[in-house]
Amino acid sequence: MAAAAMAAAAMAAPAPVFKSQTIELPADAAGFPDGPNVKAVTQNCLACHSADMVLDQPLLPRATWAAEVTKMRNVYKAPINDADAALIVDYLAATHSPP
Amino acid sequence: MSAPSRRAMLAQAGSMLALASTPGLAATGPEFPFPGGNGARPLAKDFPQKGSMVLQRSRPPLLETPFTDFDSGVFTPNEKFFVRWHWSVIPTEIDPASYRLKVHGQVERELSLSLSDLAGFERIEIAAVNQCSGNSRGFFEPRVAGAQWGNGGMGNARWTGVRLRDVLDKAGVKSGAVAARFSGLDQPAVSEGPWFRKSLNIDRARQPEVIIAYAMNGKPLPMLNGYPIRLVVPGWYSTYWIKTLNDIELLDAPDDNYWMKTAYLIPDTPHADIKPGQAGVTMVPINRMVPRSFITNLGAGAKLKARANATVRGLAMGGDCGVAKVEVSADGGQTWSDAKLGRDEGPYSFRQWTAKIGMPAAGAATLAVRCINTKGEVQPDKANWNPSGFMRNVVERLPVTVI
Numbered sequence: 001m002a003a004a005a006m007a008a009a010a011m012a013a014p015a016p017v018f019k020s021q022t023i024e025l026p027a028d029a030a031g032f033p034d035g036p037n038v039k040a041v042t043q044n045c046l047a048c049h050s051a052d053m054v055l056d057q058p059l060l061p062r063a064t065w066a067a068e069v070t071k072m073r074n075v076y077k078a079p080i081n082d083a084d085a086a087l088i089v090d091y092l093a094a095t096h097s098p099p
Numbered sequence: 100m101s102a103p104s105r106r107a108m109l110a111q112a113g114s115m116l117a118l119a120s121t122p123g124l125a126a127t128g129p130e131f132p133f134p135g136g137n138g139a140r141p142l143a144k145d146f147p148q149k150g151s152m153v154l155q156r157s158r159p160p161l162l163e164t165p166f167t168d169f170d171s172g173v174f175t176p177n178e179k180f181f182v183r184w185h186w187s188v189i190p191t192e193i194d195p196a197s198y199r200l201k202v203h204g205q206v207e208r209e210l211s212l213s214l215s216d217l218a219g220f221e222r223i224e225i226a227a228v229n230q231c232s233g234n235s236r237g238f239f240e241p242r243v244a245g246a247q248w249g250n251g252g253m254g255n256a257r258w259t260g261v262r263l264r265d266v267l268d269k270a271g272v273k274s275g276a277v278a279a280r281f282s283g284l285d286q287p288a289v290s291e292g293p294w295f296r297k298s299l300n301i302d303r304a305r306q307p308e309v310i311i312a313y314a315m316n317g318k319p320l321p322m323l324n325g326y327p328i329r330l331v332v333p334g335w336y337s338t339y340w341i342k343t344l345n346d347i348e349l350l351d352a353p354d355d356n357y358w359m360k361t362a363y364l365i366p367d368t369p370h371a372d373i374k375p376g377q378a379g380v381t382m383v384p385i386n387r388m389v390p391r392s393f394i395t396n397l398g399a400g401a402k403l404k405a406r407a408n409a410t411v412r413g414l415a416m417g418g419d420c421g422v423a424k425v426e427v428s429a430d431g432g433q434t435w436s437d438a439k440l441g442r443d444e445g446p447y448s449f450r451q452w453t454a455k456i457g458m459p460a461a462g463a464a465t466l467a468v469r470c471i472n473t474k475g476e477v478q479p480d481k482a483n484w485n486p487s488g489f490m491r492n493v494v495e496r497l498p499v500t501v502i
Contacts, residue, residue, distance in 0.1 A: 026143070077290075
């Protein structure tokens with residue numbers, strides 16, 4: 001009782017006012033840089049997120065990239081065929097792996 | 100075809116990014132000192148209802164608060180509050196008149212609440228830190244995949260809304276309910292993809308501080324922070340703070356959806372810390388936050404006067420309880436002295452602190468800060484590691500130059 005009264009008394013904020021809102025989101029800031037098989041990457045890796053999701057990752061070993069591509073297919077249901085998946089892993093290993 | 104050299108590709112990447120000429124993107128943003136590099140990020144100024152933010156990902160937006168903004172006060176301005184979505188189909192239009200929050204599953208009465216229905220519940224206000232589970236992931240070593248946050252995947256706001264418990268009571272939770280599952284208006288970009296949904300066990304859901312918030316720092320939530328309503332779970336990581344909340348389902352068995360059962364898991368070890376490749380670890384859903392503290396008025400490489408007192412200021416959080424003490428060090432953590440705590444905004448809020456700290460003779464020095472919470476937990480000296488890059492709370496160290 002006392003606690004409820006206190007909580008109510010502590011309420012300085014006015015009742016909420018909700019207005020209709022519409023926003024427009026900016027276009028992707030970055031695309032995939034050129035490299036071997038970049039076409040397979042561009043065709044398969046932009047459906048769900050922009051390229052910076054991939055480009056901002058640390059340099060990852062090939063096996064980690066292979067696991068990421070598998071995760072995109074199995075967990076997030078990216079419709080990518082085996083041939084393209086192999087090409088994409090080659091691109092990521094060539095452009096974004098430790099020396 | 101021979102593979103082009105890495106240098107050639109990086110040059111190409113630079114020209115494709117064309118940061119300076121892209122509207123809304125500043126040429127220079129922070130360069131986070133992540134192990135192994137790749138820490139440079141642009142600043143974005145073209146996200147609706149948002150100021151200049153560190154661009155971690157355009158689509159769906161992943162926007163980080165520039166760290167210098169944390170020095171402006173204990174509450175993070177709405178236009179500077181970090182933004183994080185999982186799937187790219189996010190609401191860009193909200194019609195408050197037709198917006199409904201559905202409560203269903205193991206309840207006596209299904210509810211479909213309008214926003215004015217919600218406004219009829221008792222109004223509650225609470226200050227609470229919202230922090231991404233993976234805040235600071237970029238500093239993990241070895242590095243792990245995921246959003247490569249610096250330290251700005253967090254923010255503190257005064258949230259206004261109604262108790263989740265009051266809404267649940269209106270529906271009448273049946274005795275068989277074990278968890279409440281929350282979802283919002285965001286949707287998978289492919290039809291088979293796992294919907295982003297999160298659950299709290301029923302006891303957690305019924306704690307009085309858990310609210311459905313319709314205002315943030317006295318203003319409506321920005322669209323990208325969940326307008327018109329989001330869940331606020333003080334003391335727990337942001338993954339549970341479902342945005343554009345439109346569905347609460349009471350479950351009669353623990354939630355086995357992907358985002359609870361497979362993603363957002365931490366090792367059930369002290370500090371969620373394991374060795375890379377360590378086997379036989381029990382994994383559990385991430386939950387409570389842990390203490391952290393940061394220096395906000397000085398950056399790496401700041402120049403400070405030798406043998407004089409320097410003013411150091413920053414923020415601390417207790418995690419799921421208050422801040423008992425903040426300590427600062429000018430010798431990299433060998434000796435500590437107490438900082439002065441600012442106004443107490445409640446146990447789940449940031450707490451500002453200030454300290455005057457004696458600088459050594461000229462040369463390189465390392466400042467450090469650590470928080471001890473009201474449960475007696477202190478930030479660890481050694482960084483934790485786990486495969487998803489969660490729950491970092493190592494003592495922060497800041498290299499400075501004493502002149």
